Amino acid sequence: MNLARFVKHSGINLSQQGNITCLYDAELLSDFSVDMFDPEYWQQRDAVLGSSTGRGTAWFVKHQNVNMVLRHYYRGGLIGKLVNDSYVFAGLMNTRAAREFVLLKTLQTLHLPAPKPLAIKVQQQGLTYRADILIELIRDAQDLVAILSKQALDHDTWLSIGQCIKRFHQQRIYHHDLNAHNIMLDNNAKVWLIDFDQGKQMPEQGAWQQQNLDRLHRSFVKERSQLTNFNFTEQNWQSLVQGYQQG
Structure with a gap:
């Protein structure tokens, strides 16, 4: 520009x-x-x-x-x-x-x-x-790693996370580093995405959307393997995917 x-x-x-x-x-x-x-x-x-x-x-x-x-x-x-x-x-x-x-x-x-x-x-x-x-600074918000280290999230919250990601993808917004640290929840359970360094608006829909989701899934699995208490299950992931598909 x-x-x-x-x-x-x-x-x-x-x-x-x-x-x-x-x-x-x-x-x-x-x-x-x-x-x-x-x-x-x-x-x-x-x-x-x-x-x-x-x-x-x-x-x-x-x-x-x-x-x-x-x-x-x-x-x-x-x-x-x-x-x-x-x-x-x-x-x-x-x-x-x-x-x-x-x-x-x-x-x-x-x-x-x-x-x-x-x-x-x-x-x-x-x-x-x-x-x-x-x-x-997003007020009264924490990233998912901080939250999941302390508590589990319910099905509806995982749906909301998937729906939020879908909103960005529908506008062709590519998040270069979509991971559990870059998704936040505020006190009203609103989902936010942060850290758009090297992100961009793509010219069209494509494989990058699934690649974004795959990267996010890997980050959850990585955090679970490294943290003693990390409340993430594959059922949680399926709820996120369900929200994404509904979005």
Whole structure:
């Protein structure tokens, strides 16, 4: 997507300072500053709500009436051990941060249950870049691994999870890393999908949908093999599939 066209039609603001370019939602971040991508900025303001550690640390912070997640982009796999968080720069809108930001904006337009994108930062260094993203924190929600480590879910909830995934697939939304950590339930039992890094809207329906489901199933099986108490059974999976088929 063309940067100028996206900024013009999305209501998103553009900020450029030297080799740093940011996109941000001025309605939700009226006092936006590039410092918001620095965890120390929030620590100094006693605004850190918590953090989680995966490929890197994600920070949960509070700003005015918005709770946010600050995440830095890290590489995975073998190449991640060599270059960590550096990517080849081929224009702002081709960065992982911008692609995820645009996709999350699309998901909002489609009224799909995913976090709102708030801002991204792309810092170019010669032919490479590093990037960060701020997204809205889903209130009163936990991921399925955390929940299933404590309790089982009923048949209707598994149906809802399958129906939620189907809603995304019906809109041709491909989740690159659909796993048990990236599905959340809030206190109202609403299902959410998160972490759309490398996700995209596919040109058509196809084998990728079943591949998404297969990946998710493998993640449940993996968590069950690694955790002492993980309330997942094949009957639960069949309930999820039933919800997907009904959706």
